[in-house]
Amino acid sequence: MKILLIHQNFPGQYKHLAPALVAQGHEVVALTCKVKQATTWQGVKVIPYEIKGASTPKIHPWLSDFETKLLRATSCYRGAAALKKMGFEPDVICAHHGWGESMFLKDIWPNARLGLYCELYHLTGKDYLNFDPEFPSKNPEADRLRIRMKNMNNRLHEEVMDAGLSPTQFQADTFPDRWKSRITVAHDGIDTDLVCPNPTATLKISDDLTLSRDDEVITFINRNLEPYRGYHIFMRALPEILKKRPNAHVVLLGGDEVSYGAKAPKGQTWKQIYIDEVRGRISTPNWNRVHFMGRVPYETYLSMVQVSRAHVYLTYPFVLSWSLLESMSAGCAILASDTAPVREVMTENETGWMVDFFDKDALTDRLCELLEDADTRQRMGENAREFVRTKYDLQSICLPQHLEWVEKLAQLDTRPVLD
Known part of the structure; x- marks a missing residue:
């Protein structure tokens, strides 16, 4: 299987999953803006893409966050198009979509299955937006509108997401009901052999x-x-x-x-x-x-x-x-x-x-x-x-869950891009 990983700070959440996929015999490629030159990391081919463009001065503040994600998305799109010209056709794309990069990847590879790392959906309830009374909202009547715009990246990804992964139930539960049937809860994992008590530390x-x-x-x-x-x-x-x-x-x-x-x-x-x-x-x-x-x-x-x-x-x-x-x-x-x-x-x-x-x-x-x-x-x-x-535990619990999730993702019917 050919697998493409997308993370602006690769390996990020794919630190353990990526080498494990390589060990299973898959061809794994990472597309990231973190590196300047193509390299190899633990069997993963790491391919750079360059972020082009700059934020618009004095743009509406509700759009500034999305514009930054859009710049990353279009830059990653160009990097993906170049990768496609080299003959790479992924069966599965795994992406942390929080920075917007994976927004248009199904336009390059419509038959690939897209699995997203669903870290958080922004909510406006008092336990989220205004949890701390020391830092009250400056414009509470507009919060729902502003947060809706902040979720634009999430919403556009939901249209093309085939499956999602959240590290905790709390994080998965922030997402709307229409997402939840596609989200699996599985933590990134803790290396309990390494992180252990040490009386001589x-x-x-x-x-x-x-x-x-x-x-x-x-x-x-x-x-x-x-x-x-x-x-x-x-x-x-x-x-x-x-x-x-x-x-x-x-x-x-x-x-x-x-x-x-x-x-x-x-x-x-x-x-x-x-x-x-x-x-x-x-x-x-x-x-x-x-x-x-x-x-x-x-x-x-x-x-x-x-x-x-x-x-x-x-x-x-x-x-x-x-x-x-x-x-x-x-x-x-x-x-x-x-x-x-x-x-x-x-x-x-x-x-x-x-x-x-x-x-x-x-x-x-x-x-x-x-x-x-x-x-x-x-x-x-x-x-x-x-x-x-x-x-x-990373090795006995969480990593097997992630590997199983990728296998199931590869078997799904892909969701088409909507106009």
């Missing part, structure tokens, strides 16, 4: 400080430190946490940019905004126990969760972070927000503790309680790891 903070399991380490991980992942709530709890836990080291991982939600006010970062908000209430000796790691290699991140005595994970009702399941796989004792995506993978007092997302005082109290209770930490950490091993 150490985390180098600086030349003068290396932390181990003997230290009281509180961890907090975001791709970028921002409100969608509760960074503001955690920072507001930090002064009391440091006062009540005089021996604790707090280690935060994450960049200064924005992955989700609104950008910080011009010239600022969310990271610094909340540092400035709480720094006056934290003494210098206490502040010296707070360590911002920025973005680090995966090996450092893994050491971080392995030395963690208590891991805090907060999120809006949104896409679930890999870091939560990986922390569970590492046997962390976890204190998380009581929000829908977390409740799908955690059970209160069995695999972790949960608190109201906005209640910084409850977060402080329960975190301190957890740090005092070694037996509970061990019990929940062991349960969390076992849960991930039995439900989300």
Whole structure:
């Protein structure tokens, strides 16, 4: 079988699936804007395409997001047309359509089956658009109209999608009913052999400080430190946490940019905004126990969760972070927000503790309680790891599900492109 993979940051979600498909004997090609020259990665032929065009100045703000996706779609279309001229005819196309790239690929290959990575459908309910009252909508009466436009990329893909894949039930449930019969829920998978407890793990903070399991380490991980992942709530709890836990080291991982939600006010970062908000209430000796790691290699991140005595994970009702399941796989004792995506993978007092997302005082109290209770930490950490091993293990559970999904996708009747 000939399989085409589309991802703007290849391999992305196809990191494990792509080599597994090669191992099964399939011809696998990836089309991506990430590389400049054709190359090979784990048996996958990686072909570049160039994004051409630029966003229109002063375009209507509701159209700017879609125009960016349209530029990627037309650029990818040209790359696909060139690939077709080289004689490549895929049986199956697997695409993360979130950036728009796969919008017109069935116009190139109408007989190919298109399988989409269905990450999220944008919703306007209070648990989605206005979950956090600190950041209210600037124009609430127009929200439904704006979000409908934001979903234009999703809607155009739905017309040609033969099958979809969502990593969690929460994410699948954001999609309209007309999608759901075509969406399979299967997580990307956690390498539980790699992400495992390590009693001898150490985390180098600086030349003068290396932390181990003997230290009281509180961890907090975001791709970028921002409100969608509760960074503001955690920072507001930090002064009391440091006062009540005089021996604790707090280690935060994450960049200064924005992955989700609104950008910080011009010239600022969310990271610094909340540092400035709480720094006056934290003494210098206490502040010296707070360590911002920025973005680090995966090996450092893994050491971080392995030395963690208590891991805090907060999120809006949104896409679930890999870091939560990986922390569970590492046997962390976890204190998380009581929000829908977390409740799908955690059970209160069995695999972790949960608190109201906005209640910084409850977060402080329960975190301190957890740090005092070694037996509970061990019990929940062991349960969390076992849960991930039995439900989300990469090799025994999730990768076989993905491979089966591709096989079934190849057998479907293809949906035609509509005028």
